[in-house]
Amino acid sequence: MAKVAVVEGDGIGHEVVPVAREILAAVRPDFEFFDVEVGYGLWERTGSACGEETIADLQSADAILFGAVTTPPDPGYRSVLLQIRHALDLYANVRPIQGEGVDIVIVRENTEGLYSGIEWTEPDRACTVRVVSRRGSERIARYACTLAGSRRHLTIGNKANVLKSDCLFVEVCTAEAARMGVPCRARYIDALCLDLLMHPDLYDVVVTTNMFGDILSDAAAYLVGGLGLLPSANIGKRAALFEPVHGSAPDIAGQNIANPVAAIRSAAMLLSHLGDPASAAAVEEAVHRVLRAGIRTRDLGGVAGTREFGAAVLREVGQRK
Numbered sequence: 001m002a003k004v005a006v007v008e009g010d011g012i013g014h015e016v017v018p019v020a021r022e023i024l025a026a027v028r029p030d031f032e033f034f035d036v037e038v039g040y041g042l043w044e045r046t047g048s049a050c051g052e053e054t055i056a057d058l059q060s061a062d063a064i065l066f067g068a069v070t071t072p073p074d075p076g077y078r079s080v081l082l083q084i085r086h087a088l089d090l091y092a093n094v095r096p097i098q099g100e101g102v103d104i105v106i107v108r109e110n111t112e113g114l115y116s117g118i119e120w121t122e123p124d125r126a127c128t129v130r131v132v133s134r135r136g137s138e139r140i141a142r143y144a145c146t147l148a149g150s151r152r153h154l155t156i157g158n159k160a161n162v163l164k165s166d167c168l169f170v171e172v173c174t175a176e177a178a179r180m181g182v183p184c185r186a187r188y189i190d191a192l193c194l195d196l197l198m199h200p201d202l203y204d205v206v207v208t209t210n211m212f213g214d215i216l217s218d219a220a221a222y223l224v225g226g227l228g229l230l231p232s233a234n235i236g237k238r239a240a241l242f243e244p245v246h247g248s249a250p251d252i253a254g255q256n257i258a259n260p261v262a263a264i265r266s267a268a269m270l271l272s273h274l275g276d277p278a279s280a281a282a283v284e285e286a287v288h289r290v291l292r293a294g295i296r297t298r299d300l301g302g303v304a305g306t307r308e309f310g311a312a313v314l315r316e317v318g319q320r321k
């Protein structure tokens with residue numbers, strides 16, 4: 001029996017996560033859920049956004065369903081999600097971009113690159129070090145090649161014409177693809193951004209370094225109707241965390257208008273990860289049917305509330321069983 005940690009976080013996390021959890025519990029009544037509190041709200045009340053025991057609790061789970069956390073522009077505040085990614089060594093950020101005629105998975109290296117945290121400020125300049133290690137590249141390359149091996153091919157997003165660090169990244173990814181027999185090509189990230197939006201059918205699995213992947217996947221949201229629809233997985237050797245690509249959206253929090261699709265799809269990814277692709281497919285299919293029936297939240301031009309949309313998906317899931 002799987003143990004699932006549920007982290008609502010901040011903002012609309014408190015609205016979309018309960019919907020996703022209810023659907024998970026409906027398809028897998030055997031799962032054991034436990035709540036873990038982290039985030040800005042907790043920090044405001046207690047002075048700590050994520051304690052030591054919190055990390056231990058998360059480590060004890062088979063999978064984590066995560067909402068979103070607000071990171072205030074306060075220099076004393078450390079991003080909880082970065083803290084968790086680091087503590088659980090969640091090295092692969094997997095972002096499927098799926099919709100009408102689009103089926104792409106962006107695999108973003110999640111622990112190094114420009115977000116390694118090695119930076120300093122001098123009086124007249126500020127420096128951020130971009131670290132690409134052989135070990136870091138090998139494990140993300142292996143993850144991406146394994147995925148591409150069961151799909152079609154791999155594209156390596158890079159800027160090796162300018163950055164030495166990307167020469168290593170491309171070298172390692174190309175070697176791994178050759179070793180695993182995965183068709184692969186390298187593309188410069190700037191050209192790739194435009195080409196991906198104009199010819200999404202030419203792309204399958206795209207592997208890239210931390211910040212390039214961050215930017216590319218938000219841009220790719222354009223292909224499928226916006227941030228409210230995109231799920232993601234953060235995968236480590238043991239731990240796995242599933243969260244919407246969107247943030248805590250404080251501007252719309254507490255109004256029952258947030259789109260819960262990204263959170264529900266994240267729950268579907270969690271099901272697949274825990275070895276239940278049939279339930280994952282049933283949840284995905286239920287979401288499709290509800291959207292096709294014209295039940296939509298405001299961001300997609302509809303009038304359904306977060307809870308009403310969730311209830312509709314729950315009905316569809318129930319009818320399938």
Ligand code: ATP
Pocket residue numbers: 012068069070071227228246247248249250251252257258259260262299
């Ligand atoms: P954070 O600081 O936590 O990243 P943010 O203000 O950057 O929060 P995001 O959640 O990243 O906000 O999203 C940007 C905008 O997209 C929001 O202001 C919101 O209007 C919209 N948005 C994001 N997620 C959703 C959603 N699930 N449903 C509807 N609109 C959304």
Ligand code: MG
Pocket residue numbers: 246247
């Ligand atoms: Mg944001």
